[in-house]
Structure formats: structure tokens, C-alpha cells
Amino acid sequence: MTSAGRFAPSPSGELHVGNLRTAILAWLFARSTGRSFLLRVEDLDRARAGAEAVQLRDLAAIGVDWDGAVVRQTARGALYEEAIGRLQSAGLTYECFCTRREIQEAPSAPHAPQGAYPGTCRNLGLAELEYKRSTRPAAIRLRADVAKFTVRDVLHGAYTGIVDDFVLRRNDGVTAYNLAVVVDDAEQGVDQVVRGDDLLSSTPRQAYLASLLNIPVPEYAHVPLVVNSDGVRLAKRDGAVTLGDLDAAGIPAGEVRNLLLASLGLPPGTLSEALAAFHPAGLPTAPWAWKGIVNNH
Structure with a gap:
């Protein structure tokens, strides 16, 4: 089975810039190591009507593409x-x-x-x-x-x-x-898991479960979160933080992507261009504070 990385959002609403930054990182990790990149919708809980379509649209708008069909947990x-x-x-x-x-x-x-x-x-x-x-x-x-x-x-x-x-x-x-994610990753051939470091504490449970099921434990990379001005994990209540909100304020997806790339120390442009400069060892290790760009635009 081909090795793969993945991004696996829950369709509970629109993705914010923190989610999009993690998606870019997951894409860069996978593509830089020759892996396939998969998209899985984790819709077992908290699914909101229409949210998945908006999430897929926004990922495509910032240049995140994926291999094969989108997989949904409710079908598994x-x-x-x-x-x-x-x-x-x-x-x-x-x-x-x-x-x-x-x-x-x-x-x-x-x-x-x-x-x-x-x-x-x-x-x-x-x-x-x-x-x-x-x-x-x-x-x-x-x-x-x-x-x-x-x-x-x-x-x-x-x-x-x-x-x-x-x-x-x-x-x-x-x-x-904790069970669904272990089974899904194994069945899809995901051997690289890149996600926010708020999920690091649950990872030993998942790796232990994988060992009981005789499933190989994937390579993990838990990346720093995006936080608000108070240092708290970014949420949709923090103002203009989704592509839809930012677009309404006159800030297009390409500009948002460039800002996210800059926060990772990567040059502006397409994700393929950023890929050439991507090295995990050079990533920032601290959370990135989203100060908003609407008022400065």
C-alpha cells in the first residue's frame, strides 16, 4: 500500500486560518517525502449541513490538493x-x-x-x-x-x-x-500524521491501541497552533479568521496563503513553490499569534 499523509477536518463549520495553516503543513510534509496526500472528513460527530463543501472549497482556494476521493468516517x-x-x-x-x-x-x-x-x-x-x-x-x-x-x-x-x-x-x-482515527489511518495507508500539537496528549492512547491491533504506528509531527492576541488557541469567535470573512473584507485567498507561508518562514507563491524551500527542521516551534490583517489591509 502506498504511504500517505492526510488532513482530516471535522465538518463542524468553516475552517479558520489555524486549520488552514495545519492543512498546508500536512500537505508540505507529505509532498516533501514523496507520500500521497489524502483528505478524510471526520463526520462521526458535530457535522453541520454544508460545512464539508465549504471546507473543501477553501482548501482548494489556498492550493491544497489531494489524491483520490474524499473519505468520510460515516461510511466506515x-x-x-x-x-x-x-x-x-x-x-x-x-x-x-x-x-x-x-x-x-x-x-x-x-x-x-x-x-x-x-x-x-x-x-x-x-x-x-x-x-x-x-x-x-x-x-x-x-x-x-x-x-x-x-x-x-x-x-x-x-x-x-x-x-x-x-x-x-x-x-x-x-x-x-481514538478508535476511528487509528483504524482509518491504517486502512488508508497513512503512515505520517501531521496535526495540531493540542492533539499530542491523546497520541499515546492511539499508538498503544494500534499496537494492540497489530497496526504500524505512524510517524507523528504535531505542529504549533495559531493563537489569538491572548495566547489562546484561535477560534472562529476571534473575528475575521475564515477565508469567507477575509474575502468579504477584500483579502483574497492567495494573500491569506502568503501570510500563512510567511508565518512558517516560507516564500510567497504557490504551495509547489513553497515546497522547494520546506524543511521540517526550519519550522517555528512556538505558536503563531494571529493579529488579524483586516485592520491593516
Whole structure:
């Protein structure tokens, strides 16, 4: 299978300049290493009508192209169920009936990492299990046998993070992100994952799950985020931050692309032109503060 990189947005609304900058980086990493570049729409949750079409339009407008058809997670349920079935057959899952509030209020298990699931439902007896099944639907959790796992990241080096009994399938039947992303990347031949560094902390869980499923762990590169003037991760509420808003203010997509390239220390122009100057070792390591260009235009 051909090796590939990917960009995988959730169609919850328009992409902002932080999302677009990460998409450019994922494209540059993939193309600079001779990989295919795939686009996957992660629409298991929070999908907004029409958002996907706008996202694809905006990616094309800044020059991000992709290979093959767009893949959508909602069409891949059978793959997720097969993976969960393999874990269940190996005794690596259990049913969980805890509400979010119950998890927050439960005392932590001895020696458990901060923020880890406390294991409330891990060893329920048959009678208690039958009773809980009659009260509410169950989520499916992984029965992890490690507390931490280490991954290697191109930009961060070795990173060790929490692995707890995380959810594989929610109690409403929706596959959880941590399982879906591992299955999707493996099935699509994605062996390079470039994404925002806000997702670094969840990566050890995903890499550990991949090891249980005998799936190769991809190469990771978690890139710095775009932040607002307060140093907080950029969001759509921070003003003119989408291509649509910026275009309405008279700032075309090509100018936005050049600004994003400049923030990466790359020359203006097409992405193909930027590719010739791209070297991961030369990337900025700090978040980039978006000060807006509308007022300065």
C-alpha cells in the first residue's frame, strides 16, 4: 500500500486560518517525502449541513490538493466494528455505564495518572452488570494494561503520555475518535500524521491501541497552533479568521496563503513553490499569534 499523509477536518463549520495553516503543513510534509496526500472528513460527530463543501472549497482556494476521493468516517462503520470485535474477542474491552459527572466525581484509582478513567466499571460482577444494563446503554472501553505509552514525534522527540481505559464506542453507538482515527489511518495507508500539537496528549492512547491491533504506528509531527492576541488557541469567535470573512473584507485567498507561508518562514507563491524551500527542521516551534490583517489591509 502506498504511504500517505492526510488532513482530516471535522465538518463542524468553516475552517479558520489555524486549520488552514495545519492543512498546508500536512500537505508540505507529505509532498516533501514523496507520500500521497489524502483528505478524510471526520463526520462521526458535530457535522453541520454544508460545512464539508465549504471546507473543501477553501482548501482548494489556498492550493491544497489531494489524491483520490474524499473519505468520510460515516461510511466506515463496518471497519470500526470489526476492530472493536477483535478487541472484544481478545478480552480487551468492557462495558461502562458511568456518566460524565460520575467519572468527574469518582475518586481516582490508586496510582492512576491524573485525569485517567478510574476503572469504576472494570470489574463488575455479573449481577451488577445485568442490573446496569437494564438502566442505561453501555459504552465500550478498552481494558488497558499500561498506564503510559511513549511515542516519537518529529518535532517533539520522545513523548510519554497517559493511557487509561478510554472509550472505543460511546453509549449512543457512535465510534469514539481514538478508535476511528487509528483504524482509518491504517486502512488508508497513512503512515505520517501531521496535526495540531493540542492533539499530542491523546497520541499515546492511539499508538498503544494500534499496537494492540497489530497496526504500524505512524510517524507523528504535531505542529504549533495559531493563537489569538491572548495566547489562546484561535477560534472562529476571534473575528475575521475564515477565508469567507477575509474575502468579504477584500483579502483574497492567495494573500491569506502568503501570510500563512510567511508565518512558517516560507516564500510567497504557490504551495509547489513553497515546497522547494520546506524543511521540517526550519519550522517555528512556538505558536503563531494571529493579529488579524483586516485592520491593516
